[in-house]
Amino acid sequence: MRGRRCVIVFAILTVALAYLLYEPFPSAIEQPWPARAYIVIVETTIKIGRYGELLGLGSWGKLCRETQDFLARHFLAPSVPDSITVTDAVFDGVGVRIYRPSTAKNELNGAVVYLHGGGWVWGSINLYEGLTTALATRIGMPVVSVDYRLSPEFTYPIPLDDCEAAVTYFITHAEQYGVDPKRIVVAGDSAGGNLAAAVSLRLNSRKFPIPPIAQVLIYPALQMLELKFSAHLQNTIFIKMPVLCIHVLAYLGVGEDLLPAMLANNHTTAATKAEYASVFDVSILPDKYQSSEYRKPVHEGTPEAVRRVQDKVLDPFVSPLVASDELIRGLPSAYILTAGLDALRDDGYFYAHKLRKQGVDVEHVDYPEGYHPFLMQIDGPFTNRLADRTLDNIAKYVQQKVKSG
Numbered sequence: 001m002r003g004r005r006c007v008i009v010f011a012i013l014t015v016a017l018a019y020l021l022y023e024p025f026p027s028a029i030e031q032p033w034p035a036r037a038y039i040v041i042v043e044t045t046i047k048i049g050r051y052g053e054l055l056g057l058g059s060w061g062k063l064c065r066e067t068q069d070f071l072a073r074h075f076l077a078p079s080v081p082d083s084i085t086v087t088d089a090v091f092d093g094v095g096v097r098i099y100r101p102s103t104a105k106n107e108l109n110g111a112v113v114y115l116h117g118g119g120w121v122w123g124s125i126n127l128y129e130g131l132t133t134a135l136a137t138r139i140g141m142p143v144v145s146v147d148y149r150l151s152p153e154f155t156y157p158i159p160l161d162d163c164e165a166a167v168t169y170f171i172t173h174a175e176q177y178g179v180d181p182k183r184i185v186v187a188g189d190s191a192g193g194n195l196a197a198a199v200s201l202r203l204n205s206r207k208f209p210i211p212p213i214a215q216v217l218i219y220p221a222l223q224m225l226e227l228k229f230s231a232h233l234q235n236t237i238f239i240k241m242p243v244l245c246i247h248v249l250a251y252l253g254v255g256e257d258l259l260p261a262m263l264a265n266n267h268t269t270a271a272t273k274a275e276y277a278s279v280f281d282v283s284i285l286p287d288k289y290q291s292s293e294y295r296k297p298v299h300e301g302t303p304e305a306v307r308r309v310q311d312k313v314l315d316p317f318v319s320p321l322v323a324s325d326e327l328i329r330g331l332p333s334a335y336i337l338t339a340g341l342d343a344l345r346d347d348g349y350f351y352a353h354k355l356r357k358q359g360v361d362v363e364h365v366d367y368p369e370g371y372h373p374f375l376m377q378i379d380g381p382f383t384n385r386l387a388d389r390t391l392d393n394i395a396k397y398v399q400q401k402v403k404s405g
Helices: 002-021 032-054 060-076 129-139 158-172 191-205 230-234 241-252 256-263 270-275 303-313 345-357 374-378 385-404
Strands: 084-091 094-101 111-115 143-147 184-189 214-218 333-339 362-367
Touching (some): 032 060, 094 129, 111 129, 129 143, 129 374, 129 385, 158 184, 184 191, 184 385, 191 214, 230 345, 241 303, 256 303, 333 345, 333 385, 362 385
Parallel strands (some): 111 143, 111 184, 184 214, 214 333, 333 362
Antiparallel strands (some): 084 094, 094 143
């Protein structure tokens, strides 16, 4: 029986791979084949999880994580260079991995706490080892990669609680690691960018005495209220909307029976959408990112979806874009990276605008040819030049902020 199941799964994945390999691709991408190969890996991992769950092999989140960890160990993640010392530790009950370059610039005494992406469901410190190693090497400072718990087994706020606990522990014990607690940057990509922004908001809300000196948000997911912006409509290859919504529902601990309502943008009321219309001001988007398909949201909302989802997506620590002005004021400086071919692109534009209006120092960099999650291709078999240039720019920003601290 198990062998038959494996044959079925293999057949399904073969068809899926053939489809993905020949799917039309944006011409703006500088190196299409590394991008195409990576999306095949991501989509295949998700399909293994989804079909495996249907076949009774385990939960889809667990199967995705097992698949990506296998790929990370054997194919994707490069070996850590001798110039990096790797140490596993536990910060306030949360597992972390510390990458310390031998070339650490003692005069900086800073560090980065990195929160990996993966839609709050998968991703791991193993999968991200290539990126965190490269970041540590380029900034010449330690990078702490956080192994926070994942959905659907651990829903909001547990992943965020883990990230906040790790960040605050490191800040309060930084000197034990040769780091100045006032020179710590919190960073993350995708779902990790959401968590980095939410940690910064949480610390600001409770007036934490030593906040991070900066937050680096790499193609972050910053709201779950409105899912029909230009970016959602234009960019459907690298993040397909059903996949995005399934991950959001898993993080929120809400059943997938609400997927049709969320895809139709009916998980919030028209009154709620109107209340936050000024936050989602599409006029601030560059002309090239305006979409003729976009229509101002007026959907009334499906009652059951509104009842179970609306309050959750209006939580500012779930959707930082809906945070009050009071909560935004006093936040650390922000580096916000957006990618032109990313379904999450507009979130970054809106958040940069919102932070600036409240006096927060913001550096917003958009890569028109970028996609989700191109920075993961900084090393390994699918390396691309855009990731290399981008990480250099992030490293320069981190060094600049740490020096000024």
